[in-house]
Amino acid sequence: MELGIHVPIFEIDGGTTAIAGELARVGAAAESSGVTWLSFMDHFFQIEQTGLPAEANMLEGYTTLGYLAAHTSEVELGLLVTGVTYRHPGLLAKIVTTLDVLSGGRAALGIGAAWFEREHHGLGVPYPPVAERFERLEETLRICGQMWDPDDNGPFEGRHYQLAETLCSPQPIHRPRVLIGGGGERKTLRLVAQYGDACNLFATSPADVEHKLDVLRRHCDDVGRDYGEIRKTVLAGSPQPDQDGRDEFVRTMADYAKLGVRTAIVMPPAGRPAAWIDGMAPVVPRLAELG
Numbered sequence: 001m002e003l004g005i006h007v008p009i010f011e012i013d014g015g016t017t018a019i020a021g022e023l024a025r026v027g028a029a030a031e032s033s034g035v036t037w038l039s040f041m042d043h044f045f046q047i048e049q050t051g052l053p054a055e056a057n058m059l060e061g062y063t064t065l066g067y068l069a070a071h072t073s074e075v076e077l078g079l080l081v082t083g084v085t086y087r088h089p090g091l092l093a094k095i096v097t098t099l100d101v102l103s104g105g106r107a108a109l110g111i112g113a114a115w116f117e118r119e120h121h122g123l124g125v126p127y128p129p130v131a132e133r134f135e136r137l138e139e140t141l142r143i144c145g146q147m148w149d150p151d152d153n154g155p156f157e158g159r160h161y162q163l164a165e166t167l168c169s170p171q172p173i174h175r176p177r178v179l180i181g182g183g184g185e186r187k188t189l190r191l192v193a194q195y196g197d198a199c200n201l202f203a204t205s206p207a208d209v210e211h212k213l214d215v216l217r218r219h220c221d222d223v224g225r226d227y228g229e230i231r232k233t234v235l236a237g238s239p240q241p242d243q244d245g246r247d248e249f250v251r252t253m254a255d256y257a258k259l260g261v262r263t264a265i266v267m268p269p270a271g272r273p274a275a276w277i278d279g280m281a282p283v284v285p286r287l288a289e290l291g
Contacts, residue, residue: 001257001287004037004265005030006080010057011270025274027071033281039080040064045119062095069103077106081181083114089140093147097172105173112181113137134187136160141195148175185215193219198231206255233263241279250286257290
């Protein structure tokens with residue numbers, strides 16, 4: 001099992017002018033610790049699940065990833081996860097391609113159906129009903145796949161998106177891993193089976209994750225997909241970066257590793273996230289021993 005870092009909070013000690021320097025230190029801490037994944041949210045207002053108000057600091061995700069690309073050299077970079085409503089899929093594929101080229105082939109496309117109604121209305125972004133958002137998500141996955149096919153620059157005709165050309169030059173250095181976030185059993189996990197390279201679930205309990213993975217396996221059987229090809233990841237909270245907290249985290253993750261979960265993604269709190277990552281570094285070799 002590997003360790004990933006997801007940074008959802010930009011309330012940094014020292015205020016706004018300290019954010020850039022601290023994020024550079026986050027990149028350095030992630031790489032020195034052996035973390036394999038580094039991500040941010042795709043939001044424009046802070047979400048209430050962090051315990052902070054909407055007015056709290058929030059940076060645009062892909063710009064932030066571009067900054068981290070210049071301050072890292074090995075870690076995979078992505079958003080957890082891109083809201084499908086926020087960017088036209090042709091432009092999204094180009095943005096992720098740009099990140100991949102400038103990072104030396106380390107970009108991922110984390111994507112989901114979007115959900116935060118307040119920021120849509122607040123910024124004037126259309127917020128269609130959930131069924132349409134999933135239709136748009138599937139078309140976006142197909143468009144990105146076509147744009148990352150160097151042999152297919154032809155048109156795309158969908159219900160919601162029409163592209164006269166799916167030209168994407170340069171192509172990514174490495175085709176970005178497609179991670180589809182969410183555990184919806186009827187739609188989301190079906191899309192993972194059909195289009196995804198990875199899934200991301202909440203580590204609510206080993207039993208819950210086992211059930212979701214059983215559903216994913218059935219969807220894979222239905223579409224003729226090898227279940228083993230899909231990388232399983234979980235969002236695993238914010239452990240305490242002391243000895244007791246690290247020990248408890250490794251014990252908890254052992255049950256998820258037995259289910260085939262390959263990456264446990266944890267979230268540093270506000271203040272000094274780079275120091276928190278340094279504090280979690282000792283769990284990296286211990287997670288690796290779990291398989």
